[in-house]
Amino acid sequence: MDQISRPRPVIRIDLPSPSGLQRLGRGKITLLEHIRETGSISAAGRAMDMSYRRAWLLVSAVNAMFGEEAVTSQRGGKQGGGAMVTPFGEALIARFRAMEEKALSAMAEDIAWLEAQRAGLKDPAPPS
Amino acid sequence: MDQISRPRPVIRIDLPSPSGLQRLGRGKITLLEHIRETGSISAAGRAMDMSYRRAWLLVSAVNAMFGEEAVTSQRGGKQGGGAMVTPFGEALIARFRAMEEKALSAMAEDIAWLEAQRAGLKDPAPPS
Numbered sequence: 001m002d003q004i005s006r007p008r009p010v011i012r013i014d015l016p017s018p019s020g021l022q023r024l025g026r027g028k029i030t031l032l033e034h035i036r037e038t039g040s041i042s043a044a045g046r047a048m049d050m051s052y053r054r055a056w057l058l059v060s061a062v063n064a065m066f067g068e069e070a071v072t073s074q075r076g077g078k079q080g081g082g083a084m085v086t087p088f089g090e091a092l093i094a095r096f097r098a099m100e101e102k103a104l105s106a107m108a109e110d111i112a113w114l115e116a117q118r119a120g121l122k123d124p125a126p127p128s
Numbered sequence: 129m130d131q132i133s134r135p136r137p138v139i140r141i142d143l144p145s146p147s148g149l150q151r152l153g154r155g156k157i158t159l160l161e162h163i164r165e166t167g168s169i170s171a172a173g174r175a176m177d178m179s180y181r182r183a184w185l186l187v188s189a190v191n192a193m194f195g196e197e198a199v200t201s202q203r204g205g206k207q208g209g210g211a212m213v214t215p216f217g218e219a220l221i222a223r224f225r226a227m228e229e230k231a232l233s234a235m236a237e238d239i240a241w242l243e244a245q246r247a248g249l250k251d252p253a254p255p256s
Contacts, residue, residue, distance in 0.1 A: 103230075
């Protein structure tokens with residue numbers, strides 16, 4: 001079976017709150033990683049094919065989830081502001097990526113079972 | 129902190145296929161469980177506030193994911209047809225629920241860390 005057709009586990013953490021369900025998943029964490037690399041919310045958004053507005057809303061959502069901010073940003077200035085992942089944001093990224101690895105390894109046998117059940121499919125993946 | 133505000137991990141399995149990404153998550157699995165209980169796709173859909181059409185599409189999606197069908201159904205007849213979870217469908221339900229438990233337990237320490245980071249929030253949960 002082709003690599004492209006392998007089952008991929010995805011995790012997300014739902015955080016119930018008075019203002020509704022908050023969701024922490026790989027989208028927001030990947031955005032934080034891009035902000036860390038680029039120092040900019042808009043550049044991070046572009047790297048993910050996302051409007052500045054959408055990226056900004058996601059950052060605001062993460063910042064509202066916990067007692068500390070994951071990203072600090074400044075508006076304006078010659079460089080059009082800038083954004084930085086805080087030490088708490090770094091800890092959040094590291095935790096989330098560690099959780100993904102732990103979940104993946106805990107489910108490895110079941111993922112293999114799921115994959116085996118797909119063997120009966122005709123053409124499960126395009127020829128590579 | 130109130131029970132309602134505890135972080136809840138959610139898992140999903142993405143299955144890349146030639147016709148696009150197929151997703152197996154708790155929505156489809158819960159639907160299978162309702163079909164098992166009710167013997168009917170429409171009743172299972174109603175239990176989840178879902179139209180018959182949507183429930184039927186989700187069942188078709190699950191049936192197309194693997195080499196075997198998870199649900200068999202008949203149209204028409206006096207009872208308006210009926211639906212049954214196959215032995216493969218039962219295995220799929222059991223696997224998915226087991227995966228959820230394994231992932232939860234593998235991530236337990238990190239979930240507790242996330243929860244602790246929310247302690248600084250004002251009013252993280254409505255009073256119960």
